[in-house]
Amino acid sequence: MAFRNTTRSWGSLSKAFHWLIVLLIITQWLIAERADELKGLAKLEALAWHKSFGMTVLMLAVLRLAWRLMNPTPDLSQETKPWERALAKISHFLLYTLIFAMPLTGWMMSSAKNYPVSWFNLFQFPDLVAPAEQTFHQMHDLHHLLFKVLVGVALLHVAGALKHHFIDRNDVLKRMLPFGRVK
Amino acid sequence: MTNYLRFLGATLSLFAVACHASQDAAKPAAAPAAKPAAPGAVSAAAPAAAALPHYSQTAANSALKFTFEQAGASAVGTFRKFSTTLVYDEKNLAGSSLDVRVDMASVDTQEQERDGMLKDADLFNTAKFPAATFKSSSLAKRPDGSLEAVGKLTIRDVTHDVRLPLTVKPTATGLQLSGKFAFKRLDYGVGQGEFKATDSVGNDVKVDYSVSLAKGGS
Numbered sequence: 001m002a003f004r005n006t007t008r009s010w011g012s013l014s015k016a017f018h019w020l021i022v023l024l025i026i027t028q029w030l031i032a033e034r035a036d037e038l039k040g041l042a043k044l045e046a047l048a049w050h051k052s053f054g055m056t057v058l059m060l061a062v063l064r065l066a067w068r069l070m071n072p073t074p075d076l077s078q079e080t081k082p083w084e085r086a087l088a089k090i091s092h093f094l095l096y097t098l099i100f101a102m103p104l105t106g107w108m109m110s111s112a113k114n115y116p117v118s119w120f121n122l123f124q125f126p127d128l129v130a131p132a133e134q135t136f137h138q139m140h141d142l143h144h145l146l147f148k149v150l151v152g153v154a155l156l157h158v159a160g161a162l163k164h165h166f167i168d169r170n171d172v173l174k175r176m177l178p179f180g181r182v183k
Numbered sequence: 184m185t186n187y188l189r190f191l192g193a194t195l196s197l198f199a200v201a202c203h204a205s206q207d208a209a210k211p212a213a214a215p216a217a218k219p220a221a222p223g224a225v226s227a228a229a230p231a232a233a234a235l236p237h238y239s240q241t242a243a244n245s246a247l248k249f250t251f252e253q254a255g256a257s258a259v260g261t262f263r264k265f266s267t268t269l270v271y272d273e274k275n276l277a278g279s280s281l282d283v284r285v286d287m288a289s290v291d292t293q294e295q296e297r298d299g300m301l302k303d304a305d306l307f308n309t310a311k312f313p314a315a316t317f318k319s320s321s322l323a324k325r326p327d328g329s330l331e332a333v334g335k336l337t338i339r340d341v342t343h344d345v346r347l348p349l350t351v352k353p354t355a356t357g358l359q360l361s362g363k364f365a366f367k368r369l370d371y372g373v374g375q376g377e378f379k380a381t382d383s384v385g386n387d388v389k390v391d392y393s394v395s396l397a398k399g400g401s
Contacts, residue, residue: 040300041377041384048254048383114293118255131293 005071009175014071017064019178021099024057025150028102051110052120058103065096077170088160091153098150104128105143112136235278238358238396240267245394247285251368252385260292260301267394269360271322271351279322281332281349281360285315305375312339317347338371357397365389 004011010018028050035046076085110117111127112135118124129135164172174180247262264286271279288309290301302309319334323346331346349362367386368374378384 041380044254045383051254114258114260115253115297116256116258121255124256 005074007072007075009074009171011071013067014064015176015178017060017067018176021057021060021064024053024060025099025102025154028053028057029147047115048118048121051106051117054103054106055117055119055125057099058107061096061099061103064099074175077164077168077172079168079170084160087156091157091160094149094153095157098146098153101146102143102150105139105146109136109139109143112139235270235272235275236398238269238271238398240265241356241395241397243395244359246392247394248391250389250391252387254383257385258292260290262286262289263291264289267360267396269351269358269396271358273351276322276324276330281317281319281322281334281347283317287313287315305378306373308339315339317345319347322349336366336371338373341371343370354395357395359393359395361393363389363391 002009002011003013005014031046031050031053035043035050038046076088080088107117107125108128111129112132114131116124116127161173161176164170165174171180245265245267247265248259249261250257250259262285266284268282269279270281287307288302290298290307292298292301301307304310315336315338317332317334317336319332321333323331323333325331325348330349330351332349333346334344335342336345336347345364345366347362347364349360352359352361366388368388369379369381369386373388374381374384374386
């Protein structure tokens with residue numbers, strides 16, 4: 001499997017970024033749900049994981065975007081209709097925006113609450129905003145709203161991939177699968 | 184693909200370790216407790232303290248900050264209410280003294296839920312121990328010429344002998360007293376129950392104070 005992308009398929013590093021971020025986002029959702037039920041130290045610990053994974057997503061997002069700009073983007077199949085292309089472009093743009101916006105709003109929530117962000121207890125990120133209750137509530141609401149948008153766009157993204165695979169019978173899904181091979 | 188992931192992981196952890204190391208190097212050393220008195224610190228028997236100038240804390244320009252570790256990150260809190268009395272004569276350090284009283288319920292970490300948790304029985308237990316105090320019997324000079332207050336620090340019901348570094352600078356209206364020291368919260372029983380564990384809430388606490396003093400008062 002090639003390391004770099006080609007115009008026909010995703011390279012292994014792009015696939016790694018994609019699936020690693022998928023796994024992290026699902027983990028993030030599970031931890032956040034659990035943390036809501038916890039109190040005291042247990043909540044602090046759960047949120048510490050949430051923050052560490054979230055900052056990992058942010059770092060991966062930076063690397064991923066850089067890698068995307070340095071590589072060819074595989075084209076959609078020739079039969080893809082213009083409206084499908086437009087929808088794909090918009091949803092990809094939104095997904096890229098969200099893998100930055102989710103961690104950044106989370107980071108600002110932490111700073112606003114004076115609960116600075118550590119990365120797996122190894123180092124501490126600087127605060128983005130000064131502690132303020134109002135900022136916290138704004139960022140909290142935005143973080144939750146963005147998550148809903150993320151779920152919506154991700155479902156559309158999955159639906160699109162499945163349509164390519166099962167209805168259009170092209171290799172758009174296959175070329176992003178971890179061990180998928182494209183003829 | 185596994186190789187690239189490994190490479191990515193290794194790069195990230197190298198970066199992390201580098202940052203961690205530099206953070207450690209920046210940590211100030213803890214104030215040594217119960218160190219023998221510096222030679223030459225006490226020159227003569229102290230005359231009655233009443234004869235020495237008294238200074239007390241003014242409302243403005245005073246701050247008592249503490250840095251605590253939680254979930255691998257350090258955050259800063261303050262105490263809104265505390266009072267300081269300094270008896271100070273640079274020519275009579277043995278007769279000088281420093282008294283500080285901190286209203287533990289005035290803790291402010293910019294987050295009400297956490298402030299509430301701090302005041303609860305497992306941490307400060309402000310219902311039972313409303314104040315933390317530092318009472319010094321004398322001031323002394325360290326070998327490097329800087330000042331320290333020799334005395335007893337009491338938090339909750341636990342008292343330890345400590346020597347707190349301090350700097351005294353004259354101002355237009357009196358003196359500005361400042362200093363930094365560190366201690367372990369568990370040495371003073373701050374952390375009962377689940378808070379005895381130090382992996383989520385660190386044992387190290389750093390204190391940074393700056394107090395504006397005016398002549399007079401008790």
